[in-house]
Amino acid sequence: xxxxxxxxxxxxxxxxxxxxxxxIATVEFSMRMRRGVYSFDAYQIVLGDPRFQATFGxxxxxxxxxxxxxxxxxxxxxxxxxxxxxxxxxxxxxxTLLPLVxxxxxxxxxxxxxxxxxxxxxxxxxxxxxxxLLVIGYATLALPYMYRAxxxxxxxxxxxxxxxxxxxxxxxxxxxxxxxxxxxxxxxVLSGAFLTxxxxxxxxxxxxxxNRPAFGPYLQNIGANRAYEPxxxxxxxxxxxxxxxxxxxxxxxxAPKSANRPN
Numbered sequence: 001x002x003x004x005x006x007x008x009x010x011x012x013x014x015x016x017x018x019x020x021x022x023x024i025a026t027v028e029f030s031m032r033m034r035r036g037v038y039s040f041d042a043y044q045i046v047l048g049d050p051r052f053q054a055t056f057g058x059x060x061x062x063x064x065x066x067x068x069x070x071x072x073x074x075x076x077x078x079x080x081x082x083x084x085x086x087x088x089x090x091x092x093x094x095x096t097l098l099p100l101v102x103x104x105x106x107x108x109x110x111x112x113x114x115x116x117x118x119x120x121x122x123x124x125x126x127x128x129x130x131x132x133l134l135v136i137g138y139a140t141l142a143l144p145y146m147y148r149a150x151x152x153x154x155x156x157x158x159x160x161x162x163x164x165x166x167x168x169x170x171x172x173x174x175x176x177x178x179x180x181x182x183x184x185x186x187x188x189v190l191s192g193a194f195l196t197x198x199x200x201x202x203x204x205x206x207x208x209x210x211n212r213p214a215f216g217p218y219l220q221n222i223g224a225n226r227a228y229e230p231x232x233x234x235x236x237x238x239x240x241x242x243x244x245x246x247x248x249x250x251x252x253x254x255a256p257k258s259a260n261r262p263n
Contacts (some may be wrong), residue, residue, distance in 0.1 A: 023238070025199050030231035041233035051218055058176075059207075059215035062131070063200035066138040067193045070146045073139070075189065078150045079181050096147040099140050104205040105139055113210065130210050137206045138233060142199050145191035153188025156180075187248075194244035 033041040044054055081088055099107075111133050159181070167174045182189065207214035219237070223230040 003140055007087060021236075026231050027235055031237055033220065033228040042219050042228040043236070046222075046229050046232050046236065055215045055218040056201075056214050059201050061214075062135055062138060062214065063197045064137045066142060066200055067196050069135060069139045069196050070142055070192065070196055074143070074146045074150050075182060076177055078147060078154055079177060082151070082154050083163060086245065092147075094141050099142075099216075104106070104141060104203070105209070106135070107140060108206045108209045111119050111137065130212060133204055134210050134212050134214075137210075138196070138203065139201050141206075142192070142196035144196040145199070149188045149195070150185060151194035153185030157181075157184045177232070198241045198244055201240060235246050 028038075030042050031038040031040065033039060033045075077092070080093055114135060115129070162180050162184070163176055166180045171180065201215055201220070203214070204216035204220055206212075208217045209222070219230070219233055222233055
């Protein structure tokens with residue numbers, strides 16, 4: 001028992017070192033912009049850069065629209081499949097895994113090919129139309145994570161019993177989804193939403209090829225032309241991502257436990 005515990009701590013220590021040593025080194029390097037003195041000059045330059053503010057604000061807005069689109073698509077679909085079409089689950093799970101197999105560059109080149117200057121829908125060739133295509137592309141990239149988060153949440157509740165009880169009380173399908181199912185899987189939806197946010201913030205390929213002023217291309221551009229600022233940006237992006245993960249944990253602790261468990 002003592003030997004097993006010792007090696008468990010050894011493995012844990014090696015894993016922690018593999019994770020934290022590069023992070024500490026990046027933080028230390030990002031603070032060496034002023035020669036011979038540790039300072040936050042790189043962070044001040046990055047946070048004060050108008051391009052940082054513009055691109056980060058654009059990506060945050062795109063992430064919000066992506067989350068809304070993903071919730072509107074995934075929650076009703078996952079609910080209906082679990083309630084009425086369980087035989088389609090393997091097919092849907094396979095479809096939702098395709099964004100992990102098909103590279104983002106293939107998806108965005110398909111968009112450019114179909115909705116370029118010769119598109120039958122002129123709106124999609126405009127700036128707002130391109131923003132819409134980018135949001136749809138982001139929703140596609142986040143689909144595997146959003147669907148599995150929601151599907152896992154639906155497994156923790158008795159969907160059929162809740163639906164039948166709501167129908168007995170006269171609720172329609174829209175009311176059932178928004179006021180019965182969604183509150184019961186809210187933590188799962190938030191988990192998928194934060195994962196989607198993290199994906200959108202760091203995504204480069206789609207935003208670059210669609211020529212959108214997103215945060216991912218800004219990160220790449222700074223990394224190609226500066227020394228200390230990219231390290232500061234990496235720490236900022238890391239803090240944002242882990243902030244999202246921490247919010248998931250905090251919200252899950254305060255979430256009410258569902259009494260309607262499946263048999």
